[in-house]
Amino acid sequence: MTPKNRTVVVVGATGLQGGAVTHHLLRGGWQVRALTRDPNGTRARALARAGAQVVRAQMEDVASLTAAAKDAWGLFSVQPTVGSPGTPPDFTTEDEVRWGVNVAEAAHAAGVGHLVFTSVAGADRHLSEKVPVNLVGKWRIEQHIARLGLPATILRPVSFMENFTGGYALQNGSLSTGIAPDTAQQLMAVDDVGFITESAFRHPEEWIGRAVSLAADELTPVQVAAAIGKALGTALPYVQIPIGAIRDLSEDFAYANEWLNERGYRADIAATRRIHPAAMDFSTWLERTGAAQISAFLHSAPTTGQGA
Template sequence: MDTAGKTIAVVGATGLQGRTVTAHLLAGGWRVRALTRDPAGTAARALAEAGAQIVRAEMDDPASLAAAAEGAYGVFSVQPTVGSPGTAAGFSAGDEVRWGRNVADAAHAVSVRHFVYTSVAGAGRHGTERLPQNVVSKHRIERHIGELGLPATILRPVSFMENYTGAYHLHGGTLTAPFAADVPQQIIAVDDVGALTALAFARPGDWIGRAVNLAGDELTPPQIAAAVSEAVGRPLPYVRIPLETVASAVGEEFAFAYRWLNERGYRADVSATRALHPGLMDLRTWLAASGAAQIKDFLAARDSGEREG
């Protein structure tokens, strides 16, 4: 597709996915309208310096979304999920669904020609088994997109490799999680989601009407810990958090989500994802490209804080 003069409105542009989607779209020759609630923030200023147009909009304000999407060829939509790194305190599953519906409604109101929504792997199995709340919420947004009849692509990534770059999994010299040590977990680099988003927008004939599970690697937690340890040059052994601890600390719903990952999991196809995107990164490739540097920065900052404390 000739992208010259065409604009994509990126919702959540200053977030983890939004930033990489914006970068890939700009590299592909698109104009990018970066939607953010804080146009004066550091992240928004960085996007502006990269070439994006910064527009104030909030996912809880449908009118601002419609105004920001007016005249755009396409819209990229992603919402935070309860419990994910950086999610605001008090944010609920109902908030996620409402925000996702608001974005879809705005895109429909201004008749965008291509809508790309980032969901989560497993959402397509709704109705066949009990699913974690975050998967159910994203399925509800998917269903609303379908009911509107939007020309849409649904991308369903598994867990992000970036979850291993901070306090979400790194504690006290270990890599921790409630995952069973012998069960492979599926992960993907967020940059690859950005690359696939740009690919979908560039090839609408191939991508509109599709819903695709995406994964970049599949490793057991000890294998992930070993790869991370090697990349950063310090031991970070895997320590499993008991599901009972999760249930008592943050609730049974969170414990169920980890139990589901241990027993059923995302079931994405890594080889199929690589066929769509030959540059897909596995964990070691991602660590060499940027992951190890991010982890080292986090560990150095934490070690410095512990010494000062």
């Protein structure tokens, strides 16, 4: 049953996940408080034009978060990981955990009726195997939410399809990651996480207390490159970045790639489709939005740099 209080606070509203959640909430008739550190930024102004109430708040500042969450029914929480666009160069996993804890504390202090937190698939395997540091950070936030006794839903998506739309993976005319050519990687579109989040707020009796992993497709990087090339009408080879080269930059990133190659997320795609039957596979995502995003990046990239 949809709550009578129709106000939801969205942390990180100008980011990828927060933006998708805000879009689906507004479309569903919710009153959205979109939190951002810069209400005058381009993305914040676009959210205001779409109908959101843009509110200044920072995840470093619990008081600002608590004030923003006052009298709201729901709160959506997501934190950037190390290396995410817009984070300071010295941003660490400890910063990520602190921010997630701050949001949870604010939700608790404000008495929100439903917190939805996006973690990452595999975080719950922390106690049974060595997992990448970013998964450990998400697990620590999950555990703090549990200790507070918050009425919460934990969503654990796998790698986002949107990771293939920029310099993270498109380099020098090829698709390049640390994943082995024959290793299948599970994928999820950010927009579908937004859809599922709105559904969770709309049906709290079905969602509070649940923790679910989300994946909608599974492809090797060679298959991903071929699908992108077909959508763009051009050849896009796949070139694996040697793990040793990644390790020279970051031991944590190197281990994350090794973990994906050897163990992976192992989310239940069929279960995700039972939750959201229309969740996009990779080809559908390319057709709807992905190919246009990738094409825009490739045409904007310097001819001598990434995406040449």
